[in-house]
Amino acid sequence: MTELSTDWPHYVIGIVIYPGMTTLDVVGPQTVFSGLPNVDIHRVWKTLEPITGDDGMVIVPDTTFADCPPVDVICIGGGRRQSAVIDDAELLDFLKAQGDQAKFVTSVCGGSEFLAKAGLLEGYRAATHWAARPLLAKWGVEVGTERVVVDRNRMTGGGVTAGIDFGLTVAEALYGEDIAKINQLLMEYDPAPPYDVGSPEKAGPELIDKAMQYMAQTMGATL
Numbered sequence: 001m002t003e004l005s006t007d008w009p010h011y012v013i014g015i016v017i018y019p020g021m022t023t024l025d026v027v028g029p030q031t032v033f034s035g036l037p038n039v040d041i042h043r044v045w046k047t048l049e050p051i052t053g054d055d056g057m058v059i060v061p062d063t064t065f066a067d068c069p070p071v072d073v074i075c076i077g078g079g080r081r082q083s084a085v086i087d088d089a090e091l092l093d094f095l096k097a098q099g100d101q102a103k104f105v106t107s108v109c110g111g112s113e114f115l116a117k118a119g120l121l122e123g124y125r126a127a128t129h130w131a132a133r134p135l136l137a138k139w140g141v142e143v144g145t146e147r148v149v150v151d152r153n154r155m156t157g158g159g160v161t162a163g164i165d166f167g168l169t170v171a172e173a174l175y176g177e178d179i180a181k182i183n184q185l186l187m188e189y190d191p192a193p194p195y196d197v198g199s200p201e202k203a204g205p206e207l208i209d210k211a212m213q214y215m216a217q218t219m220g221a222t223l
Contacts, residue, residue: 004178006037008037008038008175009038009174009175010038010039010040011036011038011039011040011072011073011103011174012039012040012042012069012070012071012072012073013033013039013040013041013042013071013072013073013075014041014042014044014063014068014071014073014074014075014098015029015030015033015041015042015043015044015075015076016044016045016074016075016076016077016091016094016095016114017043017044017045017051017059017061017077018045018051018079018082018085018088018091019051019052019053019081019084019085020052020053020054020079020080020081020082020084020085021051021053021054021077021078021079021081021082022053022054022055022077022078022079022080022109022110022160023053023054023055023057023059024055024160024161024163025077025078025079025108025109025110025111025160025163026043026059026075026076026077026108026163027163028108028160028161028163028164028166028167029075029077029108029157029163029164029166029167029170030043030167031164031167031187032164032167032168032170032171032183032187033167033170033171035171035183035186035187036171036174036175036179036183037175037179039174042062042063042068042069042071043059043060043061043062043063044061044063044064044065044068044094045061045064045065046064046065046090046091047061047064048060048061048062048064049061053079054079054080054081065090065091065094068094068098070098070101070102071098071102072102072103072104072174073102073103073104073106073170073174074095074098074099074102074104074105074106075106075107075108075111075170076095076106076107076108076111076114076115077107077108077109077110077111077163078107078108078109078110078111078112078113078128078129078132078159079109079110080219082110082113082114086113086114086117087117091114092114092117092118093118095114095115095118095120096118096119096120099115099118099120102153103153104153104154104155104170104173105120105153105154105155106154106155106156106157106166106170107126107128107156107157108156108157108158108160108162108163108166109128109129109132109157109158109159109160109162109163110128110129110132111128111156112126112127112128112136112141112156113128113132113135113136113139115154115156116136116139116140116141117139120154121139121141121154122140122141124141124142124151124152124154125141125142125143125144125149125151125154126141126142126143126144126149126151126154126156127143127144127145127146127147127148127149127156127157127158127162128143128156128158128159129158129159129160130145130158130159130199130200131159131211131212131215133145144156145158145199145201146158147162147165147166147199148162148165148166148169150169155169155170155173157169158199161198164187164189168180168183168184168189171183
């Protein structure tokens with residue numbers, strides 16, 4: 001049996017969190033990243049005060065923008081209330097500064113809109129939540145429909161649950177296929193959803209229309 005190498009490089013990962021985010025956008029990748037062999041993970045916001053996501057879950061940042069070291073991977077997710085902070089200059093400046101020197105510039109779901117507004121997706125393909133694809137395209141981004149889009153050092157995931165697929169893609173880029181596969185196995189990530197309607201390509205126009213109505217009626221905000 002071939003033994004695993006233990007000569008693992010060290011990486012610093014910064015996950016940006018903010019009020020109104022969808023917590024699963026970052027909890028999925030965080031779960032993958034926390035299983036990697038030699039990483040420091042920073043959950044970053046302006047302050048260290050607890051943050052409430054759009055689902056009511058509370059997450060506490062451990063690093064501020066001011067104190068965050070240069071990161072190898074910068075990551076941000078989306079949220080039903082991201083519009084409240086999408087034009088926040090301090091947030092966009094932080095993303096731009098980190099993204100300009102990071103090994104990988106990444107996002108999940110509507111987080112790609114932040115990257116676009118920070119000027120980090122010009123000339124790149126990127127993914128987002130299916131309902132936000134027209135919005136991302138308005139920023140001149142070539143929008144991909146894959147669950148994870150990789151364009152050079154930009155890695156972007158589709159909506160919400162794509163964060164796990166995205167995290168495993170980043171894991172492979174950092175540590176190779178074996179480590180990514182081991183983490184998938186240890187997470188027992190073997191999806192078998194009860195319905196095969198998890199993308200607009202599979203759901204069909206009638207269900208998409210109902211889903212858009214449902215979002216408007218119950219969420220009260222755009223992605």
